[in-house]
Amino acid sequence: MSGVEGKELRVVGFLCNWCSYGGADTAGVSRFKQPTDLRIIRVPCSGRVDPLLVVKAFMSGADGVLVSGCHPRDCHYAEGNFYARRRLEVLKRFLPFMGVEPGRFEYTWVSASEGARWQKVVTNFTEQIHNLGPLHHFGEGDGSGGDR
Amino acid sequence: MRIGVFVCHCGTNIGGTVDSHQVAEEAKQFPHVAYSTDYLYTCSEPGQQEIQQAIKEHNLDGVVVAACSPIMHENTFRRTIERAGLNRYMFEMANIREHCSWIGEDKEANTRKAIELVRMAVAKVANNVHLHPSYFDVNKRVLVIGAGVAGMQAALDCAEGGLDVVLVEKKSSIGGRMAQLDKTFPTVDCSICILGPKMVDVGQHDKIKLYTYSEIEDISGYVGNYTVKIRRKATYVDWAKCTGCGLCMEKCPSKKAFDYHNEGVAYTTAINIPFPQAIPKKARIDPKYCRQFTKGKCGVCAKVCPVGAINYEMEDEIITEEVGAIIVATGYGLMNIEELGEYGAGRYPDVITGIQYERLLNASGPTQGHIVRPSDGEEPKRIVFISCAGSRDLSLGRPYCSNFCCMYIAKQAILTRDHIPNSDVYVFYIDIRAPGKGYEEFVRRAQEEYGAQYIRGRVSRVYPRGRHMIVKGVDTLLGTQVEVDADLVVLATAATCAPGAEELAEKLRISYDGYGFYIESHPKLRPVETNTSGIFLAGACQGPKDIPASVGQGSAAASKVLALFSKDKLESDPQIAQVDESRCIGCLKCAETCPFGAIEERELRDGRIVARVIETVCQGCGLCTATCPPGAIQLQQFTDNQIIAEVEALCQAWKERSSG
Ligand SMILES: Cc1cc2nc3c(=O)[nH]c(=O)nc-3n(C[C@H](O)[C@H](O)[C@H](O)COP(=O)(O)OP(=O)(O)OC[C@H]3O[C@@H](n4cnc5c(N)ncnc54)[C@H](O)[C@@H]3O)c2cc1C
Ligand code: SF4
Ligand code: SF4
Secondary structure, X not given: OOOOOOOOOOEEEEEEOOOHHHHHHHHHHOOOOOOOOEEEEEEOOHHHOXXXXXXXXXXXXXXXXXXXXXXXXXXXXXXXXXXXXXHHHHXXXXXXXHOOOHHHEEEEEOOOOOHHHHHHHHHHHHHHHHHHOOOOOOOOXXXXXXXX | OOEEEEEEOOOHHHHOOOOHHHHHHHHOOOOOEEEEEEEOOOOOHHHHHHHHHHHHHOOOXXXXXXXXXXXHHHHHHHHHHHHOOOOOOOEEEEEOHHHHHOOOOOHXXXXXXHHHHHHHHHHHHXXXXXXXXXXXXXXXXXXXXXXXXXXXXXXXXXXXXXXXXXXXXXXXXXXHHHHHOOEEOOOOEEHHHHHHHHHHHHHHOOOEEEEOOEEEEEEEEEOOEEEEEEEEOOXXXXXXXXXXXXXXXXXXXXXXXXXXXXXXOOEEOOEEOOOOOOOOOOOEEOOOOOHHHHOOOOOHXXXXXXXXXXXXXXXXXXXXXXXXXXXXXXXXXXXXHHHOHHHOOOOOOOEEEHHHHHHHHOOXXXXXXXXXXXXXXOOOOEEEEEEEEOOOEHHHOEOOOOOOHHHHHHHHHHHHHHHOOOOEEEEEEOOOOOOOOOHHHHHHHHHHOOOOEEEEOOEEEEEEEOOEXXXXXXXXXXXXXXXXXXXXXXXXXXXXXXXXXXXXXXXXXXXXXXXXXXXXXXXXOEOOEOOOOOEEEOHHHHOOOOHHHHHHHHHHHHHHHHHHOOOOEEEEOOOOEEEOOOOOOOOOHHXXXXXXXXXXXXXXXXOOEEEXXXXXXXXXXXXXXXXXXXXXXXXXXXXXHXXXXXXXXXHHHHHHHHHO
């Protein structure tokens, strides 16, 4: 699939309240420009992100999903991000069986002070999704995926 | 359900790159939206009044504010709707500023994004339910970690406010860095003379329980009810018996132990009391240097101690304390001088650090206040100070300013000229940062009254030539190379985080920045709070800070604790997990996952086992919710239904966008 020039794709981000949501805020406060595709959903902890929520997002129309939490060992809830890492790693391997390229899903760690890092994460991830193009959805279209 | 949407312009902060009016117009189409409007400043008093009025006029039972980050204003608006009679949890924010207007310039794309963010928030509120806090008892004792000047101030203020204080200090005496200093800027009063009496107050206060030579082993619990395990490290001296007479120090044959208090400028004995004003004034053995430990025989101190306090068999002891709040005041560290190779630091004895120089100046220091060169013990005549040694240096990974160096260099320059009037003092600086009260005047005094020669420019290299050190640099004001032939070079090394700062943060579950300094809740509005309720910050652990600022923060943190404890019961956040007993299969996987032990087993009347959440212990992380196979345990305010509603609203918007 080709890149989508000048057109937004559908990217969902699940961000933990303490670190990554704060990091995204810091990036905003610092006016770090970012692609506009991403829509952020705030959750208390990356460990709250049930892999099924990610699957649900893909099934309902997302082209990419990003989960971001606190750096390992820096979790507001002690070990939530370790649970997240375990679950999301398994999910990552499972997604290809659903017809979702692994590059459409990432999880990262960004702390509240890392505005610049957040800018980089969003920019790279959005670019990655644009390179993959829109996701062709279960049972719809002819497989070209570019008809939306 | 009847939801009201209020879209903020935030002046031009949002309005500049998002069409707030259009967002409000579009929101009218969303399910459940009964009223929608835009406003210039929603958080202002008239803005909040407008919300309250709309709640009444339009009979709203849910509110969405599209404005800035919820981290900034969620509580503000929750209180707003509460005053209008709504449950505070029937509220959501759409972050159309930090996550939208400020990060993109394309007004059309931003507006579309803002509309979708509002749509998600509306979908979430439609699934919100009324939540009510419960109340729990507070243990009105406070733990202070670190007994530098900030921690001592905090401990004293809390104790004076009537609280029982547990003060834990890693070193064998309290006092922190300030106890090592000679005089303090900008008043040039003797450091230990103002600190000493405070140390005595701390040591004698009947409301302060002091554990020195101790460290935090483990912390569990939550605001109001923390359990702290403290490791009292073995001193090999029974402090209940030790009178601090110092006989052991006189007789100890191991005289080359590293002297921490004197920053290695001198040696001390293996058994020692770190400095004369130490509180508590008790001896401890440094086993690294003690012959009884390294060679297996000596025992001199045990023989001479008049009270039989020596105990070579002593072991670390773990003590448990219960407290309701914690003040962290662990201070700072200093960059290892060896990282500064271009200054010859660590290789040449006549290149020393500012804190070592402080010890040389100090009348109770190893030279009784005589400034001498470490290499030959002679009085230096030409002394060069180099500021920003490691600070404000991206290549060393420390782009920040260490805050107090410009000032202590000025102080040390003045003191040098006082001690050795015929000396030449040079200061290499990049810029002088002296914004405190009386600070600029102080630096000027160093230059004009004391004749310190300030050279603006970086030093490129320091190397020996004969008995001198050559300091090579540029004078950027004159645009020339300069070379100073120095007897002694003093580096203002960068302030770092305290050793072990990260590990402690992980135990406390507070955040730290890339340099290991602790992060406050809000840099402007909540400077001494952390994001973990009940844990506060004071002093240089939050970033390099001078004494006045550290003391100010110590008092601020104490007053926060006193305010917290002014209530007998604390409100617990109702955004916690809740078990649907009819769906729970009693597998208790949630209990295994919960990091806080907040889930217990419960037997129903029919003998069925289900999970039960202990309300005051649950921290609301939602790990259990993501774990539970039948989805029986749901984190309130972040239930599966609520998050899925957000995802679906978003996808619906996307679908409409691509078809329309
Ligand atoms: C050379 C030099 C000269 C200076 N001169 C001046 C001056 O003239 N005027 C001025 O205003 N400022 C001066 N300063 C700055 C001053 O030292 C600081 O402002 C002040 O010490 C900060 O106090 P604090 O309590 O935050 O930290 P600290 O003094 O660092 O105290 C922290 C305490 O916490 C303890 N601790 C650390 N980690 C733990 C742990 N995990 N568990 C238990 N305890 C722990 C430490 O042992 C220490 O006792 C100078 C600094 C330097 C380097
Ligand atoms: S001799 Fe004994 S009492 Fe005296 S300082 Fe040493 S340990 Fe303490
Ligand atoms: S949300 Fe669940 S896992 Fe998290 S603290 Fe509460 S009970 Fe424990």
